[in-house]
Amino acid sequence: MPIDYSLYLVTGRDLLPEGTTYIKSLEESLRGGVTVVQVREKNVDTLEFLEIARQSKALCDKYQVPLIINDRVDIALAVNADGVHLGQTDMPVHIARSLLPPNAIIGVSCNNLEHVQQAIRDRVDYIGIGPVWPTSTKKLANPVIGVRGVGSLLAALDGTTVKAVAIGGVKSDNLLRTLHGSMSPSGHKLDGIAVVSEIVASHEPYAISRTLRETYTAWDACTAEQKAKPSIAYTAENTKAGVANLMGIIQTTNPLIHQITNVVATNQSANATLALGASPIMATAPEEMEDLSRVLGALLINFGTVTDKAGMILAGKYANCERKPIVFDPVGVGATQFRRETAAQLLNTWQASVIKGNAGELGALAESQEVKAKGVDSVGSGFADPANFVKNLARRERCVIALTGKTDWVSDGTTVVKLDNGHELLGNITGSGCMVGTCIATFCAAAFTQANTESKPSMPVRGDMLLGAVGGILALTIAGEAAANRSDVRGSGTFLPALIDELYNLRPETVLEKARIQVIS
Ligand SMILES: Cc1ncc(COP(=O)(O)OP(=O)(O)O)c(N)n1
Numbered sequence: 001m002p003i004d005y006s007l008y009l010v011t012g013r014d015l016l017p018e019g020t021t022y023i024k025s026l027e028e029s030l031r032g033g034v035t036v037v038q039v040r041e042k043n044v045d046t047l048e049f050l051e052i053a054r055q056s057k058a059l060c061d062k063y064q065v066p067l068i069i070n071d072r073v074d075i076a077l078a079v080n081a082d083g084v085h086l087g088q089t090d091m092p093v094h095i096a097r098s099l100l101p102p103n104a105i106i107g108v109s110c111n112n113l114e115h116v117q118q119a120i121r122d123r124v125d126y127i128g129i130g131p132v133w134p135t136s137t138k139k140l141a142n143p144v145i146g147v148r149g150v151g152s153l154l155a156a157l158d159g160t161t162v163k164a165v166a167i168g169g170v171k172s173d174n175l176l177r178t179l180h181g182s183m184s185p186s187g188h189k190l191d192g193i194a195v196v197s198e199i200v201a202s203h204e205p206y207a208i209s210r211t212l213r214e215t216y217t218a219w220d221a222c223t224a225e226q227k228a229k230p231s232i233a234y235t236a237e238n239t240k241a242g243v244a245n246l247m248g249i250i251q252t253t254n255p256l257i258h259q260i261t262n263v264v265a266t267n268q269s270a271n272a273t274l275a276l277g278a279s280p281i282m283a284t285a286p287e288e289m290e291d292l293s294r295v296l297g298a299l300l301i302n303f304g305t306v307t308d309k310a311g312m313i314l315a316g317k318y319a320n321c322e323r324k325p326i327v328f329d330p331v332g333v334g335a336t337q338f339r340r341e342t343a344a345q346l347l348n349t350w351q352a353s354v355i356k357g358n359a360g361e362l363g364a365l366a367e368s369q370e371v372k373a374k375g376v377d378s379v380g381s382g383f384a385d386p387a388n389f390v391k392n393l394a395r396r397e398r399c400v401i402a403l404t405g406k407t408d409w410v411s412d413g414t415t416v417v418k419l420d421n422g423h424e425l426l427g428n429i430t431g432s433g434c435m436v437g438t439c440i441a442t443f444c445a446a447a448f449t450q451a452n453t454e455s456k457p458s459m460p461v462r463g464d465m466l467l468g469a470v471g472g473i474l475a476l477t478i479a480g481e482a483a484a485n486r487s488d489v490r491g492s493g494t495f496l497p498a499l500i501d502e503l504y505n506l507r508p509e510t511v512l513e514k515a516r517i518q519v520i521s
């Protein structure tokens with residue numbers, strides 16, 4: 001019978017809260033929906049381990065859930081467990097296999113590609129990939145690899161039957177990010193999550209197990225459904241109509257756009273938000289991020305001047321918990337090692353809905369050598385194949401990518417939209433790129449509002465973020481054209497206030513008329 005790895009509980013008796021017993025907690029977890037149990041005992045003698053394993057086996061049998069023993073093949077044999085979990089320094093797989101019954105499950109811990117390749121050669125049943133997040137449950141011998149690291153190891157399992165769970169710091173508040181962010185570009189996803197402290201240390205193991213299981217199941221079903229059904233058939237006409245509709249939603253709902261942006265562009269970004277009909281809040285203190293996440297329509301994180309890293313980390317984490325859109329604008333990410341590391345840290349912590357940047361910035365993020373950057377600007381003529389570049393990066397980052405330039409390109413990994421509005425004066429004022437990010441966040445908030453009907457958590461964000469990104473770009477570039485053509489605009493100094501005016505006066509009909517867009521695929 002195939003094993004359901006969805007919610008894999010690894011035990012930890014030392015973490016049990018006062019007032020409960022191991023068996024009581026385990027039974028509650030099983031009732032809550034745990035699908036596999038691993039008995040992990042690190043500081044006990046053999047007799048005690050044997051007794052705990054024996055009691056666990058009886059309980060797991062009652063719930064028809066497989067029991068795995070950590071490290072000890074002899075204990076697994078003694079209690080007739082379903083299998084063993086082996087670390088990199090434990091008994092080699094081929095020896096364990098020779099000692100265990102033929103259908104025994106064997107799982108192995110993996111932290112890097114060599115581990116995964118060896119596990120495939122050893123024909124193990126599953127791998128435990130970790131640590132995905134920091135954890136204090138055990139002293140870590142291996143580096144934290146983050147969700148994107150998990151994704152690269154999952155890709156190595158393509159074409160094999162080896163199953164995979166992620167372990168290390170997995171909690172209900174990072175579960176969707178863990179699942180979504182670790183899906184490989186080829187679509188390989190986790191078969192489950194392995195959890196110790198979130199369940200074992202809880203006073204409510206039933207409730208927390210239930211939440212974790214339901215979240216996993218909803219996400220799994222949602223991704224399977226998305227894969228099975230044809231993706232939205234975007235056309236230039238329905239995209240423009242969708243953007244016009246989002247403009248109406250902004251006007252009627254006046255969403256709050258939380259922006260952690262750079263000192264150069266804060267004022268004009270706030271004014272652009274207001275001009276579109278939304279409300280800006282430019283809050284940066286970590287202490288206020290949780291409260292804000294509940295009321296915001298979308299979050300923009302722009303690190304043109306990276307002075308609020310702690311706030312950026314927390315804001316994104318809480319926005320993910322609330323499943324609100326996050327627009328990330330990694331300004332000048334290629335310029336310094338600090339920015340590269342910060343971008344990696346942010347993207348390993350939360351799931352962006354849209355990443356927006358110029359060719360130099362997105363090239364640096366993708367570790368492409370094709371386009372170079374100078375400070376915050378891109379150098380050269382851009383990517384030879386921008387459509388494929390945005391599509392591939394969207395698949396890798398599991399979000400919408402908006403590549404800005406003379407021509408703008410947007411992709412969700414399936415569809416690519418080419419946008420040809422704008423005016424050269426936009427390049428002559430500082431912060432026009434930052435304002436594009438603001439406009440995208442505003443349209444994403446409307447897209448989120450439009451889709452906000454589901455009750456069960458299934459994806460890190462709801463709503464059509466591709467449409468949000470296209471809408472934001474169109475608003476600023478069409479307003480830019482209108483401003484540049486005004487007789488009272490005599491240069492970049494008069495252009496900026498005119499741009500805010502034109503954003504304020506922008507109407508859905510104008511977007512329908514002026515938008516120059518092409519849906520490529
Ligand atoms: C599912 C799962 N994955 C990884 C581990 C870690 O096992 P190991 O590397 O043997 O480390 P210890 O558990 O022995 O500290 C695991 N137990 N389960």
Ligand SMILES: Cc1nc(C(=O)O)sc1CCOP(=O)(O)O
Pocket residue numbers: 010109128129130131132134135136137138167168169170194195196197198
């Ligand atoms: C047992 C174990 N193995 C890990 C690995 O990376 O191999 S991390 C880990 C502890 C996981 O505990 P928690 O869910 O409380 O973070």
